[in-house]
Amino acid sequence: MQELTCKEVFERCIQTLQVSDKDLLELLTCKEQNLLDFLLVDIREIFEYMNQSIAGTDLLLPTTTLHETIGILEENKEKFILLYCRTGNRTSHVLGILKRKGFEKIAHLSDGIVGYSGKKLKNAPLPQERNI
Numbered sequence: 001m002q003e004l005t006c007k008e009v010f011e012r013c014i015q016t017l018q019v020s021d022k023d024l025l026e027l028l029t030c031k032e033q034n035l036l037d038f039l040l041v042d043i044r045e046i047f048e049y050m051n052q053s054i055a056g057t058d059l060l061l062p063t064t065t066l067h068e069t070i071g072i073l074e075e076n077k078e079k080f081i082l083l084y085c086r087t088g089n090r091t092s093h094v095l096g097i098l099k100r101k102g103f104e105k106i107a108h109l110s111d112g113i114v115g116y117s118g119k120k121l122k123n124a125p126l127p128q129e130r131n132i
Contacts, residue, residue, distance in 0.1 A: 006030035010038075010080060017095055018110040019082055025118050027082070028056050038080035041073070042127075043094055044113075049126065054084060055119035057127050063090050066097070077103055084109035084116075 004012070009026050013019045019027070030036035041059045042049055049060050061069045063085070073081060081103065083091040091108035098106050109116065 006035045010036055013082070013107040014080065014105055017107050019107045020110060021115055021117050024054075024082070024109055024116060028118065031056065036080075038082055039073075039076055041081060041083050042085070042113075043083055043090055044085050046126070048086065050123055052113060053121050053124045054113060054116060055121050055124075057124075060127055063094060066094065070097075070101075073098065073103070074101070078105070080105040080107075082107055082109065085112050087112040087114055 004026070006026070009023055009030070013023055013027070027036060027038065028040075031038065039058045040054065040056055041061055042053060042057050043061055043063045043066070045062045045064065046060065049057075053060075059072065061072065081098070083094055083106070085091045085108075088108060088110050089112075091112070095106060095108055113120070
């Protein structure tokens with residue numbers, strides 16, 4: 001089977017709103033090679049992030065404070081925003097909120113961090129708001 005290009009994976013993810021484990025591995029490789037830019041956003045709580053996070057996470061925006069932090073996402077609405085949580089349930093809910101707010105380039109890791117086979121970090125420093 002022919003490998004998909006970064007753009008093809010990106011477009012499929014936006015169309016389906018879902019990112020598989022394999023897709024995320026490919027997207028992170030594309031990002032490392034500067035072939036694609038996106039925000040990887042963990043919407044779990046801080047204690048969950050500290051326990052385990054996906055290497056390459058750009059932002060931590062816990063669902064419990066989304067009403068206070070959604071402006072950060074709105075400032076980056078033109079970018080592809082990829083959300084993840086533990087199992088994909090919370091991100092499904094947040095995707096609905098973002099769609100209603102007009103976000104078009106969004107998707108979520110459908111099986112969450114528990115279904116992710118790539119590099120995970122334990123006790124990672126909290127991602128800082130930087131020039132994203």
